[in-house]
Amino acid sequence: MEKLSGYAFVAAMLSTGLATIAYLAYAISGLRAARMQTAGMPSTTGALGFVSGPRTAAIGRYATMLGWMATIFLLAGLIFRSIVAGRGPFANMYEFSLAFAFGVLVTYMFFERRYHQRILALVALPVAGAMMVYAFTIPATIEPLVPALQNNLLLTVHVAVAIVAYGSFAVAFAASLLYLLQGRWALVAAGMLIAGIVMAPVGLVMGGITGLLGGLLGGGVGGAISGYIAHWAGLGKSFEGEASGRWGLPKPQVLDEIGYRAVVVGYPFLTLTIILGAVWADTAWGTYWSWDPKETASFVTWLIYGTYLHARVVRGWRGDRAAWLLVLGFVATLFTYFGNLFFGGLHSYSGLG
Amino acid sequence: MVQEAGTPPIGSAGAAAGPTATGPTAMDRVDGVLEGLWHLLTSMRVAMIIMLLIAVMGVIGSMVIQMPSGVSDDPAARIDWLNGVRPRFSLFAAQTDIMSSLQLFEVFNSIIFRILVALLTVSLVACSLHRIPGLIRTATKPRVDVGAAFFQHAPQHETIVARQTPAETRALVAGVLQRRGYRTLVTEDETIHVYGDRFRWMQFAGLIGHLSLVVIMAGAILGGIAGYRDQDFSIAEGATRLVGTNEGLSVQLVDFTVTYDQVTDMPSDYASSVVLLKDGKEIDRHVVRVNDPLRYGDLTFYQASYGSAAQMTIKDASGKVLTSEGVPFSWSLNDGDRSLGILSVPGTSYTLWIIGTSGDSDTRVHPGQVEVQVFNSGAASMTPIDDQVIDQGKAATVAGMTMTFDRESQYTRLSVARDPGVVLVWLGSLLLFVGFALRFMLPHKRVWGRITTRANGAIVAMATLAQKDAAISTDFEDLVNDIRTALQAPVQA
């Protein structure tokens, strides 16, 4: 059974790779159709702004099928592993990474069904793929749970809920990235680079190895700020409100909307994850909150998405600024996820010593 | 002064003596300041800035190592701790001290953090209070007869031409709204005004979601003020220790076992078998495990960690046993290698430091030995009055007492907690989740309709304040479609 789950994971990884290629082919085919459309050749523009040529739709269907296959293989692998281990597959970094990948795949497929935006896969699938590749580089042994984790029900629910939240945030990230890519991307990339370069040494001074993450976070913040300055100064051409996306990508408003919908799904799940984590900490250690780095990181993530929701709903932020908050939120999500590799603390169960 | 002589305002007994700052202009100024403050506190922009600033504090707090709780209040422990981390922050000489005075090692206790959290709390309350009247009004007395201009400027609006009479149209439109779950209100002057809403009470779910955060914060503060917490309740096997709550409770550790997994050699279970005593009498027995604490009333004992202990017997000069108990090696000496247990000998003013070996390479304390340093707590001097290394199983005379290091045993470290605020924290958490989940799942919806007469039929204008959704058709669009279909159905003969 353990072998079987291993095979399922390999199959899932291959399907994800193939699906990514198929989605890429789909995107290229769409791009060509967009060019041909400007040249006056036959093609159709969907209601949501994606242009498709004669073969595009067929390629898209194959890509979707491969995406579902990857999801199902991954699910099967996780189920097999749970059966062998006699608990949810959430005990070490290996299992958790695969579960994270599953979360991203499942939420992506869900949003694809609902919004028919296959292009999001170009970001979401590589995120899931990277998680799987990462899982294959670390030990896969089935370990017994350390005493602190021996609370099956809470563990399973806590992590399962977290995965849905992370998956939704990955989808929101995909949407915001595709959004930003159509805009002032050169400025943005430069801002991220500069901020990353500045922030990494600062991080190093403050916390050694975590400097790396500091740099990453700094890059996100810096990019957000430079994007915002660019927006404020009116640099570059705004494309908000354009009827169709650039380079055959979806319409900006659609991406903006999907980003929001994904956060609306993810936010309550993140809230629940944090609450369940607190309940668990209270039963295991007698303190529901101890500012352990992983707790803190999840709290920061929660605040960032909370700010995003207010920005969008109450202050009517759309477009650039909202998209940047989503990028920042996803950086924080990754920070939360990888945090325990760097920080130790109560969550140091990664099994990577 | 403008005030009438016969009716001095309360509390202004001294005011008659001369001009004071309570003149109308000053009051106006105070009013202005208060109004500005209120405006600031209910401002969304300010709330967002506060939230992001707290997030920034969180990032710092998770990147820079934080002082364990308990260390920060104890000046000596604080200095020790700072010296311990100094090598990590040695880019320039004063780095650690500068970081310490900026409270970077205790971000979540820092003044700035407290201020930010307080501001957020006040802002949450202010915001909620600010919104309540409006929410009640839209739920109970919504405006039904909006003007014609609204139907041209609302974010989503549609016009439908009907063949039916206005009265028939009105019935059909109301019918569609009701079928879709809307409550409908209608008023009629020369035109017919239709209003429909769904989930009008769900606005309050959002409000409750916000206020629940205040409940959680109140729980945390209550726990901090009225709670009891001892995270370092160490007991050696065989020993009994008094709980610091002054209720006559004590805990005896019968034994402690660690089970290791046969394959990975990692600990798979810690179990402390304990007896709970009140005024010396047994009242409960329990095996405390990581997810299975011992509860007594509102006091809870959790398994925290464990380690080794020295079983010591100490007799006075006449041979009377002063104490025979396990001393947990729950401290470590500054050199970091040797473990330290501290024992105050009952009936004397002596405090013993029992120092364990650091292993085979230890030239001072060999394995199978302990070093005993005797301090007289009555004396001001910090130097021991006697200091000897003794062998296991052999009685030795130290500072006039007979001491035996019987054997090595184990100790368990429990965490004792009483937290009356935790109920509020869970209640708040529940409201937080349910509040926001409901608000997202059942969003409050409102539509307005306006039916006017035309030559042989009616014109229906529909509008809503909800934004158009670029990605999928909105409820409003579906609703308008339904109304269209209903109006197109063949008119009954």
Ligand code: HEM
């Ligand atoms: C940590 C603190 C806070 C959290 C987690 C939070 C969370 C939320 C969430 C999840 C929503 C729903 C957004 C949506 O519909 O998509 C919301 C809406 C809103 N928030 Fe907050 N909020 C916080 C603080 C505040 C503060 C301080 C204010 C006032 C200045 C405020 C005012 C509002 C308003 C007016 C709305 C829109 C109406 C409503 O949803 O009921 N919030 N908030």
